[in-house]
Amino acid sequence: MAEDNIPKGERVCAGVGHDCAFSRAGSSCMDNIRLFAGLPPSAKRELLARARHTAHASGDIIVHEGDPIESIIVVRTGRIKTYRSTSDGEQHVLDVLHDGQALWHGLFLDNRTYGYSVSCLTPVRLCLIHRADVEQMLANHPDVAMGLIRMVCTELDRAEERIMMLSIRDPRRRLAEYLLTRDRSCTGPEIHLKLDDIASSVGLRPETVSRNIARFDREGLVRRTGRGRLLVLDREGLARVSES
Structure with a gap:
């Protein structure tokens, strides 16, 4: 989902504090997702200064399978689902994400495309953080990398639990x-x-x-x-x- 290819009719807000439930509560998107919760305040400020906010209606498709992965997608409010579709149109739901969760898998890989589609189960507000801004933040704060490694390990554990459940x-x-x-x-x-x-x-x-x-x-x-x-x-x- 390229930032310059946002679905028609969607409202976009650049920067921090534009009708953001987290900001009104004296917090931020960064404090409410595991991926960024442990970042130092200076690193959070760097990312928030460049973040973009978007709003979507229930049923909107925000990512199509095969789209390039260009941003971390943070769910500020609402629920989204990730899914794959078969050739006959049947959907297989992979996961459901809600307030404070984020899609970021594959962001740092060479072949950065989504292996699934993403649609809104409810009205949704998102926070988009571009890959280049995350990479610059990591370059400025190399100590943060260890926290991200721990986060990757947590996500792998979650994926393993899902595989065991389906077995x-x-x-x-x-x-x-x-x-x-x-x-x-x-x-x-x-x-x-x-x-x-x-x-x-x-x-x-x-x-x-x-x-x-x-x-x-x-x-x-x-x-x-x-x-x-x-x-x-x-x-x-x-x-x-x-x-x-």
């Missing part, structure tokens, strides 16, 4: 593990995902997911609180299911 053959166990993982990463008490998105995330049929969630509900493990909204009631119970 679980029993649908009930796989879904329980997925709901536990999503519950840990949510910013609020509820999981906000449509049934189809959950199904594609865990590689199961929607009816299989629906049937098992209904069973979890009857067992008091989760509760459906609305369309596309799920509340985990018994984490230990779900853990027992995932490990059975």
Whole structure:
């Protein structure tokens, strides 16, 4: 997603403090994402001075598979999903990101293109930090590199957990593990995902997911609180299911 190729109709704000929820709260995007939370104040100021803010409507596609990776994409507010599409148009959801999370994988590789598409599940506000600005910040603050290495290790652990989850053959166990993982990463008490998105995330049929969630509900493990909204009631119970 090139910065000079922003979708038509999208609002763009350059710099810091332009209708930014984090700034109004006396914070910044940098303080709310793991990737930048440990940066020294001077490094944060360097990046914030060049950051660009964008706003998108629900359903907007902000990245197409094959687009060049030119910026770190920080979710200021809202939820986005990463996905791949098959030749017949079926979507396979890879991940869902929310407030304070960021897309940055592959930013420093030679072949910098997205291997997936990204669309908005809700109205979304983003903060874009160009690759060149990050590279300049690292050159000015070489001590920051170790923190980024630790962050990469954390992301690799997360990817390994996902692979292990998808390797679980029993649908009930796989879904329980997925709901536990999503519950840990949510910013609020509820999981906000449509049934189809959950199904594609865990590689199961929607009816299989629906049937098992209904069973979890009857067992008091989760509760459906609305369309596309799920509340985990018994984490230990779900853990027992995932490990059975």
